[in-house]
Amino acid sequence: xxxxxxxxxxxxxxxxxxxxxxxxxxxxxxxxxxxxxxxxxxxxxxxxxxxxxxxxxxxxxxxxxxxxxxxxxxxxxxxxxxxxxxxxxxxxxxxxxxxxxxxxxxxxxxxxxxxxxxxxxxxxxxxxxxxxxxxxxxxxxxxxxxxxxxxxxxxxxxxxxxxxxxxxxxxxxxxxxxxxxxxxxxxxxxxxxxxxxxxxxxxxxxxxxx
Amino acid sequence: xxxxxxxxxxxxxxxxxxxxxxxxxxxxxxxxxxxxxxxxxxxxxxxxxxxxxxxxxxxxxxxxxxxxxxxxxxxxxxxxxxxxxxxxxxxxxxxxxxxxxxxxxxxxxxxxxxxxxxxxxxxxxxxxxxxxxxxxxxxxxxxxxxxxxxxxxxxxxxxxxxxxxxxxxxxxxxxxxxxxxxxxxxxxxxxxxxxxxxxxxxxxxxxxxxxxxxxxxx
Numbered sequence: 001x002x003x004x005x006x007x008x009x010x011x012x013x014x015x016x017x018x019x020x021x022x023x024x025x026x027x028x029x030x031x032x033x034x035x036x037x038x039x040x041x042x043x044x045x046x047x048x049x050x051x052x053x054x055x056x057x058x059x060x061x062x063x064x065x066x067x068x069x070x071x072x073x074x075x076x077x078x079x080x081x082x083x084x085x086x087x088x089x090x091x092x093x094x095x096x097x098x099x100x101x102x103x104x105x106x107x108x109x110x111x112x113x114x115x116x117x118x119x120x121x122x123x124x125x126x127x128x129x130x131x132x133x134x135x136x137x138x139x140x141x142x143x144x145x146x147x148x149x150x151x152x153x154x155x156x157x158x159x160x161x162x163x164x165x166x167x168x169x170x171x172x173x174x175x176x177x178x179x180x181x182x183x184x185x186x187x188x189x190x191x192x193x194x195x196x197x198x199x200x201x202x203x204x205x206x207x208x209x210x
Numbered sequence: 211x212x213x214x215x216x217x218x219x220x221x222x223x224x225x226x227x228x229x230x231x232x233x234x235x236x237x238x239x240x241x242x243x244x245x246x247x248x249x250x251x252x253x254x255x256x257x258x259x260x261x262x263x264x265x266x267x268x269x270x271x272x273x274x275x276x277x278x279x280x281x282x283x284x285x286x287x288x289x290x291x292x293x294x295x296x297x298x299x300x301x302x303x304x305x306x307x308x309x310x311x312x313x314x315x316x317x318x319x320x321x322x323x324x325x326x327x328x329x330x331x332x333x334x335x336x337x338x339x340x341x342x343x344x345x346x347x348x349x350x351x352x353x354x355x356x357x358x359x360x361x362x363x364x365x366x367x368x369x370x371x372x373x374x375x376x377x378x379x380x381x382x383x384x385x386x387x388x389x390x391x392x393x394x395x396x397x398x399x400x401x402x403x404x405x406x407x408x409x410x411x412x413x414x415x416x417x418x419x420x421x422x423x424x425x426x427x428x
Contacts, residue, residue: 076380076404076405076407076408077378077379077380077408077411079405079408079409079411080408080409080410080411083409109395109396110395110396110397111385111388111393111394111395111396111397111404112379112388112397114405114408115401119401119405120405120409169409170405170406170409172405174402174403174406175402177400177401177402177405
């Protein structure tokens with residue numbers, strides 16, 4: 001009903017009030033798996049103090065949390081736990097991918113590591129850094145607040161609501177995940193079939209030979 | 211005026227020795243005691259087991275390594291654990307090494323004797339075609355999880371192990387044993403397949419049936 005026929009005085013004021021309430025009491029669900037989690041703890045401590053932005057309560061319970069902060073690398077063994085925690089969070093919910101490993105896999109381009117948690121759960125804000133400073137985490141959370149400020153009830157269904165039938169389903173399609181996986185960077189000359197990608201580069205003493 | 215910034219020297223303090231330099235006269239060679247001391251267990255092992263003790267080396271100065279017959283590992287390690295003059299009662303680590311190029315895998319037992327304060331490293335070599343060795347779990351209970359880790363990452367089967375299954379990799383992992391040199395760095399499946407398999411893990415896979423019964427109402 002609300003929002004049909006464009007924004008009106010009532011809906012815009014209602015949007016403002018609801019978004020004001022939502023963005024100023026975000027409860028983070030800390031999913032800290034590595035050194036990024038230490039920076040997240042520093043951001044929660046008194047020096048940086050995310051309580052200034054209404055996030056004083058770290059909800060170690062997904063059912064009482066609004067924003068998932070995934071801080072650190074996620075191995076494949078942990079992927080179903082991350083997905084289940086995300087599915088257990090009530091809507092509306094937001095997700096922050098903190099650090100290089102959570103966002104892209106980072107230097108861990110290996111057999112055991114998820115190459116970006118956006119293949120598992122939808123992500124709203126990516127924070128670069130290895131690890132990011134607490135200021136960067138605060139900036140990312142302020143961007144979440146900006147995102148909430150821009151939302152409206154009329155478009156909320158399209159923006160935030162998730163299909164409950166997709167619980168436990170990877171966020172990215174198989175084609176999208178496959179697009180992540182060319183032999184790239186300086187990490188290795190291996191591919192997963194032969195173990196060795198032939199290039200014209202000369203062998204160096206430290207090169208791995210499978 | 212007293213000289214400021216200089217601590218008054220106490221008579222006979224350790225700092226005097228440091229300033230005076232080493233007590234050894236210059237020109238005398240410094241002897242590393244550990245490197246030249248023969249390990250007391252090695253001769254005893256040779257006398258007891260003969261040709262089952264393949265060879266012996268000292269690496270990194272004071273690390274004494276004995277290569278033994280893989281078929282007799284439990285007998286030899288059991289003797290090292292229980293024989294009164296040996297008494298290696300602490301198994302610090304079980305691990306394995308793959309040097310690549312189809313060379314045999316080495317299973318490494320790092321022993322420590324608490325009463326004698328002695329360390330000994332025992333290695334067994336296994337050809338890649340027969341990765342089987344007896345479990346030492348009956349001797350040291352800590353070998354249970356350590357051998358599970360070696361099995362998980364290297365694929366070495368431990369005969370007589372009570373619960374030989376993966377410990378680090380997911381239970382439904384089907385790409386092989388990741389620390390082997392012939393294992394490709396990114397795994398054998400595509401990323402999409404790896405993601406799909408990861409999300410299709412069953413939480414019950416992480417437990418054995420008796421663990422799932424813990425705390426359940428009768």
